[in-house]
Amino acid sequence: MTLEKPTRRIAPTLEAVAAAAGVSRSTVSRVVNGSNRVSPVVAATVLDAIARLNYVPNRAARSLANSRTMAIALVIPEDTTRFFGDPFFAEVVKGITEALESSDYVLNLLIASPSAPSEKTMRYLLGGNVDGAIVVSHHSGDEFFTTLDASLPVVFGGRPFQPEQHTNNFVDVDNAAGAALGTGHLIDSGRRRIGIVTGPPDMQAALDRTEGWHSAMRAAGLRDDLVAQGDFTLASGGDAMRRLLELDPDLDAVFVASDLMAQGAVNVLIEQGRSVPRDVAVVGFDNSSAAINGAVRLTTVNQPSRQMGAAMAGMLLALLRGEDVPRRRLLDTTLVVRESA
Amino acid sequence: MTLEKPTRRIAPTLEAVAAAAGVSRSTVSRVVNGSNRVSPVVAATVLDAIARLNYVPNRAARSLANSRTMAIALVIPEDTTRFFGDPFFAEVVKGITEALESSDYVLNLLIASPSAPSEKTMRYLLGGNVDGAIVVSHHSGDEFFTTLDASLPVVFGGRPFQPEQHTNNFVDVDNAAGAALGTGHLIDSGRRRIGIVTGPPDMQAALDRTEGWHSAMRAAGLRDDLVAQGDFTLASGGDAMRRLLELDPDLDAVFVASDLMAQGAVNVLIEQGRSVPRDVAVVGFDNSSAAINGAVRLTTVNQPSRQMGAAMAGMLLALLRGEDVPRRRLLDTTLVVRESA
């Protein structure tokens, strides 16, 4: 396909290709779909005709005939600003789109409400408009999505809150282990009064990270009572930091459950005249661009966000191919040491 | 549609509804499509059957029959991380999705290369897979998109670089006027040595903002030679700021063509021991969340990003309805004064 000036000329059909190649529609269909039950010579003739006519199969017709849409929904049960405002998700989306680029699937963007999906969203997902779905940023209370896999192949970005007796496919990191890793770095560097800024309790990853902090603290014989809740936004990180400072002005470190929140926390620390990391050391989570964009470059727990996105898409693609794939995939976290701790 | 447990039951067809209602398929089709050529009583019966069977029309069949896809492409000719990394775009996307929520259209995400679209992208766009497209973050050199409107209704987010004799539909602000507004604020507050951090020269908005700065400076009789180029990323803003400081260590203000870059510039200023705004005043552009997320809250030129997104979607929807709408829409910028200037 050369980059000629686009025109609204009538698109050639399978029929036209068949006529041009002097074969039946069945045969053209077979070569288009890569069937091997076509003789090489005939296939070559057909391919030639396709190129000559610049034939592109009609998706709707194809979809109607074989009931496959070649579309995947990217479901984001989250406020857009919140979701796209976090560079971690930008990387995940990038991984997904890259992995899909070489496939024939297209991505349908479905922004759903954090609480419950709209009727339009439900109808769309259940109405056979997509072959599968990737759900990112899942919150508890949204059982619609966790039971959606009864109707559709679904992969979650991050282990979702699951109804009893139900498990979903997902790609994630071991959040508890990652949090323990980050907290351990603070402990190892001699910090003793270590607080945490958590994520929202309706997200599994937030809960797991909090738990990792608790266990690392207890294992080191340190008090794990300095807790303030955030919601994964920058502003909430600052607010939580303020509360921690009130709870204990003598704290010497804080583990923050996301880099964006950590950036907010660092801003507040500086604002209140504390030096980072001298007075207060800060460890973030994600290793997104938020970790290097702020006033202080953050030491943080790395999540391979891009690969996670690619893994989500890869898992879904395998599912759609009917392959029997491992239903959960945990990637590794690592510690990235920079200035903040 | 109640939130019952999704199952892979065979979806009821138009045919089934017709049988249940005791009418022809034509009639059911008419009530589904809101035709008024149906008697009220019959319509009621049909509606009842539709509700009872939980009927949802098959998109593919519909699309095949009337060659409308009810899908819109959101084309992003930009690196994902870059695009989604800028909160300004997050707001625009939010405006678009909100405006589309009440329509029957779905949004297909098309991430294209900044240089040239992939063959897959071109085929998709020209292959009748969408009814229209919204192109955001357009760069020069990409004539494919600016000539795409010969085949498809297209709306640009931001006035695109246009080939000669060609104009595109777009929604934008008057970038030059906005930049002059921001620069004027610096001048009015007594600053005299005012630099600029520009956006990339392959984007029209960047060029226009630079021009607005030039004209405001010249109108005030000030030297407009303190220029450093960025690319709308945070890091580039910092780099450009460093260069400006080398060009003239005595500069007392800088107009930065985006908040994200301004955030980077502020970081560098602080790092180099300059107080903002005392030593150097900074005015950004966008009034995105980047303006309030950094170490210093930015004075900035507000773009109504959410409304811009909504306007893009609205314009495209009108075009798809066949309405004769104004092909370009300029929204107003305003100055938002905070701490940085």
Next chain:
DNA sequence: CTGAAAGCGCTTACAG
């Protein structure tokens, strides 16, 4: 206002 019928552009058993 309503229905019978053709048609949208593919895929897929079924024969051969």
Next chain:
DNA sequence: CTGAAAGCGCTTACAG
């Protein structure tokens, strides 16, 4: 390996 034919689930003139 190849083709004729039915069928996917809708819409839309065309009659009446």
